[in-house]
Amino acid sequence: MDSFKLRDWDDSQIIPISALEHYLYCPRQCALIHNEGIFSDNVLTVSGKLEHQRVDEVQCLYEHNARRETSFPVFSHVHGITGIVDVVEFLHDGTIFPVDHKHGKKIVWHQAAVQLCAYTLCLEEMFHVSIHKGAIYHTSSKKRSEVSMTEQLRAKTSKAIIETRNLMASKCLPQPHYGAICKDCSLIHDCMPELDNSVYYKNIYKVNDND
Numbered sequence: 001m002d003s004f005k006l007r008d009w010d011d012s013q014i015i016p017i018s019a020l021e022h023y024l025y026c027p028r029q030c031a032l033i034h035n036e037g038i039f040s041d042n043v044l045t046v047s048g049k050l051e052h053q054r055v056d057e058v059q060c061l062y063e064h065n066a067r068r069e070t071s072f073p074v075f076s077h078v079h080g081i082t083g084i085v086d087v088v089e090f091l092h093d094g095t096i097f098p099v100d101h102k103h104g105k106k107i108v109w110h111q112a113a114v115q116l117c118a119y120t121l122c123l124e125e126m127f128h129v130s131i132h133k134g135a136i137y138h139t140s141s142k143k144r145s146e147v148s149m150t151e152q153l154r155a156k157t158s159k160a161i162i163e164t165r166n167l168m169a170s171k172c173l174p175q176p177h178y179g180a181i182c183k184d185c186s187l188i189h190d191c192m193p194e195l196d197n198s199v200y201y202k203n204i205y206k207v208n209d210n211d
Ligand code: SF4
Pocket: 025, 026, 027, 028, 029, 032, 175, 176, 177, 178, 179, 181, 182, 183, 185, 186, 187, 188, 191, 192, 193
């Protein structure tokens, strides 16, 4: 595999991999959490945390010709990212296979795939291997969906890392865009996206029209 281009990062430049998913969901959500330090739970985040407890404990298990490590910390010096992988499977043939647990009825697959790819980039660098696949484990259906680490997914992940770092460095809070995703966002009461000017003024004009 290609040799890695290592970089020195300031602590402030290191991106938690969870921030990538927040950024891809909504840049404002990412800034509220990572720039403003605001986090609120809703029913989706609480149920997710409860379902997640199984893999929150650090464990090393031997099952089906593989060593399974849970809550496995990873880091990339190349990309300046860090995180904790739910499960990493080390197979007897040397294959390393990351698995990310997801909960809830709605999984946004492209966000989940980018997060899994970011874990993969870290594991490749840490163990000097190429990893071709990982999986997303859906805790409700108890089914795994395999994800191929294509060049396209790797490029998308690198782009998300750069954009997230730029947002975090800027300390800016992007404007809200009130849309369908806001309904499931646990920060809706902190964000108040309904005060997004266009929607706000549209509603004022609607009231005036009815006068
Ligand atoms: S409520 Fe909507 S605009 Fe605000 S952070 Fe959440 S998803 Fe983004």
